Amino acid sequence: MNFSKLHGLGNDFIVIAGHHELPTDVDQLAIRLCNRFFGIGADGLVYILPSEQADFKMRIINSDGTEAEQCGNAIRCVSKYVYDHGLIDRTEITVETLGAGVQQVQLNLQDGKVSTVRVDMGQPILNGLQVPTTVDEAQVVHHPIEVDGREFHFTAVSMGNPHCVIYVEDAVNFDLAAWGPKLEVHPMFPRKVNVEFVTVRDRAYTDMRVWERGAGPTLACGTGACATLVSSVLNGLTDREATVSLKGGDLFIEWNEADNHVYMTGPAEEVYTGTIVK
Numbered sequence: 267m268n269f270s271k272l273h274g275l276g277n278d279f280i281v282i283a284g285h286h287e288l289p290t291d292v293d294q295l296a297i298r299l300c301n302r303f304f305g306i307g308a309d310g311l312v313y314i315l316p317s318e319q320a321d322f323k324m325r326i327i328n329s330d331g332t333e334a335e336q337c338g339n340a341i342r343c344v345s346k347y348v349y350d351h352g353l354i355d356r357t358e359i360t361v362e363t364l365g366a367g368v369q370q371v372q373l374n375l376q377d378g379k380v381s382t383v384r385v386d387m388g389q390p391i392l393n394g395l396q397v398p399t400t401v402d403e404a405q406v407v408h409h410p411i412e413v414d415g416r417e418f419h420f421t422a423v424s425m426g427n428p429h430c431v432i433y434v435e436d437a438v439n440f441d442l443a444a445w446g447p448k449l450e451v452h453p454m455f456p457r458k459v460n461v462e463f464v465t466v467r468d469r470a471y472t473d474m475r476v477w478e479r480g481a482g483p484t485l486a487c488g489t490g491a492c493a494t495l496v497s498s499v500l501n502g503l504t505d506r507e508a509t510v511s512l513k514g515g516d517l518f519i520e521w522n523e524a525d526n527h528v529y530m531t532g533p534a535e536e537v538y539t540g541t542i543v544k
């Protein structure tokens with residue numbers, strides 16, 4: 267079975283196209299192939315499948331075998347793959363996702379290949395029970411949460427997948443491993459959660475480091491960057507357009523006031539193609 271290895275700011279994926287449905291053991295396949303010593307190594311396994319409501323369907327399986335409803339960096343990688351590999355010849359395409367509906371995607375070319383991608387990530391979900399969290403409020407903003415005797419305050423945002431955004435003094439040097447795993451599985455999040463630690467530098471620039479649900483510390487998280495911008499607007503900390511600077515690089519995020527949609531712009535790169543022999 268052939269695959270391609272692509273990444274969005276170092277958040278990397280094994281991409282498989284040409285199938286009509288997920289293999290029944292896709293969870294075990296993702297665990298095996300994403301292993302960075304015994305497999306190919308990646309944060310996730312992505313299938314490009316046919317769709318009845320969009321140009322393509324994307325399914326994303328985390329490296330722990332759990333399926334995610336949406337993935338911002340992966341949708342940019344999928345969009346690059348289908349254009350660069352000649353599966354489509356348009357630069358405005360649509361991609362069906364499991365948990366965020368059909369997304370409009372704009373491809374920006376350089377020397378005939380996709381260099382950056384602008385994705386309409388849809389409307390953020392802010393209702394506490396719908397994110398989901400156990401907090402029954404219309405919006406969960408600066409809400410207290412305690413882990414191991416330390417109190418944080420978080421803002422909950424879903425981009426199809428759940429996010430917990432926490433503001434800290436120095437996100438770049440924050441001890442992700444100490445607190446990320448505990449918050450990921452906190453009982454306040456019925457479907458677990460992606461955790462973003464953020465430091466706002468000014469109204470158009472934030473630093474963010476992420477502990478991802480089902481994948482751990484990644485170099486970048488597209489949906490997490492969208493959640494960070496939405497949270498920062500709700501907390502009065504940034505304007506509706508800002509750069510979210512991640513360990514792997516920068517994403518430009520806009521939360522459009524007119525249509526309430528969040529737009530994410532960033533790169534996607536293909537590193538190699540290969541064949542899975544077992």
Ligand SMILES: N[C@H](CCC[C@H](N)C(=O)O)C(=O)O
Nearest residue numbers: 334337338339427487488489
């Ligand atoms: N681990 C995430 C899925 C990948 C999201 C991230 N890689 C992105 O770019 O949005 C989850 O379980 O919700």
